Amino acid sequence: MSGDTLLRTPLYDEHLAAKARMVPFTGYAMPVQYTGIVDEHQTVRNHAGLFDVSHMGELLIEGPQAVALVDGLVTNETRNLLDGQARYTLCCNDAGFPLDDLIVYRVRHDRVLVVCNASNRAKIVAHFQSKIGAQARVTDISDETALIAFQGPKAIGILREAGVDARIEELPAFHFLDTSLFNVDVTLSKTGYTGEDGVEIFCPPGEAARIWRSLLQIGAAHGVKPCGLGARNTLRLECKMALYGNEIDESISPLEAALAWAVKLDKGDFVGRDAIAAVKARGLSRKLVGFEVTDKAIVRDHWQVVDAEGQPVGLVTSGSPSPTLGKNIGLALVPVGLSELGTALRLRDPERGREASAVVVKTPFYKRKA
Amino acid sequence: MANVPDELLYSKDHEWARVTGRRVRVGITAHAVDQLGDVTLVGYEKAAKVGASLAAGAVFGQVESVKTVSDLYAPVSGVVVALNDAAVDAPESLNAGPYDAWLIELELAEGASVEGLMNASAYSAYLGSL
Numbered sequence A: 001m002s003g004d005t006l007l008r009t010p011l012y013d014e015h016l017a018a019k020a021r022m023v024p025f026t027g028y029a030m031p032v033q034y035t036g037i038v039d040e041h042q043t044v045r046n047h048a049g050l051f052d053v054s055h056m057g058e059l060l061i062e063g064p065q066a067v068a069l070v071d072g073l074v075t076n077e078t079r080n081l082l083d084g085q086a087r088y089t090l091c092c093n094d095a096g097f098p099l100d101d102l103i104v105y106r107v108r109h110d111r112v113l114v115v116c117n118a119s120n121r122a123k124i125v126a127h128f129q130s131k132i133g134a135q136a137r138v139t140d141i142s143d144e145t146a147l148i149a150f151q152g153p154k155a156i157g158i159l160r161e162a163g164v165d166a167r168i169e170e171l172p173a174f175h176f177l178d179t180s181l182f183n184v185d186v187t188l189s190k191t192g193y194t195g196e197d198g199v200e201i202f203c204p205p206g207e208a209a210r211i212w213r214s215l216l217q218i219g220a221a222h223g224v225k226p227c228g229l230g231a232r233n234t235l236r237l238e239c240k241m242a243l244y245g246n247e248i249d250e251s252i253s254p255l256e257a258a259l260a261w262a263v264k265l266d267k268g269d270f271v272g273r274d275a276i277a278a279v280k281a282r283g284l285s286r287k288l289v290g291f292e293v294t295d296k297a298i299v300r301d302h303w304q305v306v307d308a309e310g311q312p313v314g315l316v317t318s319g320s321p322s323p324t325l326g327k328n329i330g331l332a333l334v335p336v337g338l339s340e341l342g343t344a345l346r347l348r349d350p351e352r353g354r355e356a357s358a359v360v361v362k363t364p365f366y367k368r369k370a
Numbered sequence B: 001m002a003n004v005p006d007e008l009l010y011s012k013d014h015e016w017a018r019v020t021g022r023r024v025r026v027g028i029t030a031h032a033v034d035q036l037g038d039v040t041l042v043g044y045e046k047a048a049k050v051g052a053s054l055a056a057g058a059v060f061g062q063v064e065s066v067k068t069v070s071d072l073y074a075p076v077s078g079v080v081v082a083l084n085d086a087a088v089d090a091p092e093s094l095n096a097g098p099y100d101a102w103l104i105e106l107e108l109a110e111g112a113s114v115e116g117l118m119n120a121s122a123y124s125a126y127l128g129s130l
Helices: A012-017 A037-046 A066-071 A118-135 A155-161 A205-222 A229-238 A273-282 B030-036 B085-089 B120-129
Strands: A021-025 A028-033 A049-052 A057-062 A085-092 A098-108 A111-116 A137-140 A146-151 A176-181 A184-189 A198-203 A225-227 A286-293 A304-306 A312-322 A327-335 A344-348 A355-361 B015-020 B023-028 B039-044 B059-065 B069-073 B078-083 B104-108
Touching (some): A037 A049, A049 A205, A057 A066, A057 A118, A066 A111, A098 A118, A111 A118, A118 A137, A146 A205, A184 A205, A205 A225, A229 A327, A286 A312, A286 A344, A312 A344, A327 A344, A327 A355, B039 B085
Parallel strands (some): A049 A225
Antiparallel strands (some): A021 A028, A049 A146, A085 A098, A098 A111, A184 A198, A286 A327, A304 A312, B015 B023, B023 B104, B078 B104
């Protein structure tokens, strides 16, 4: 395995032992699949799956002004969070373009945890440090933090079986609590990237493998399996959850990316606010839409949307088979004129010249039953 | 080690060839299927019609999984005798039996041969070198 120059998460040996296929991912050797992407996808939809997401970045912001300082760096409203509550948000540059998408956790009035993408960790740490300066302490705790996502309809029940206290059953989405799991102090957060019920488990790196193995052992009777980045992508795409580098980057306005719900222009000043307000005032020229492929073809990331003359007019940000729907789906940035539901799209593979027809459909593609 | 039947010939692109006289039936190997994962689509190039001539190395289609696309290459020069609609209709048949789910049948072109392909032991050695 060519993992020599790659970073390893605390669960690296578990992945090798489970014969995962390892791939380089933002500098880490990460499992892309164990048993197969479709099998892992169905496991999460029907049972529960374990994901190693220890590569994600974690920053701690501490000081009396921590909450207000973080709020000034993010697009969503985070000042009104209660202790133990979390929120999805974007973090933009002065020009109003996303540096990353984040989850902001209010631990206490003077302590905020920020989770960012592994690929943007250095950039976000630098951004927070430069904008916050001496007003609060910004600490990168990524290397001291392991993160395991346990996702699926059976996840909470299995955590109870594993001895987690009953509060987990009542914990609403985007809330978190400190508790004990297999006698390890952990933070359980009702967040995830799959569209299913479940938690993300923050734990010490030295305990991650034991928690991982124990959950697999207890979960085996419930169909629990380890899942890789492949299934993580198909699961998030069905729920139209944005992926940094695909739907989000420093060239796509959050409003174009259909993330206006995470941008609160009237909350008070924040980095990028004026620029985003200007985009809104001007009106959007392109929009992110969901599509279903109507030909027998799999449309993939970075295919082009082309007009009748074959000229590129838009971009497929994500495309993949949907294991739940049994269709081929995707998200595309298209001119506003092509964004209405039912609009026929012509999509082109720039590498092979293949073309496929698609139609704009309602999103999310999949939503779990309440 | 992947399953490598003795009676077939193999290419470095992880395709197998079953040679019967001048007819060559082609599919992808167990190793190729294993690398792909769940095969979800088999598609042929428009140029790969029955009766069309393909040069060795020409792309005649793609086999796709959830995550990846892999081109299919004519392992020898020849005329297309048949394409396998059953594989198109049931791409998962490649996972179930990679040496049964053939993808194209070629009639060797005049002067063409299968000499450039590996036998089972050479292909096994090649797999071991990867």
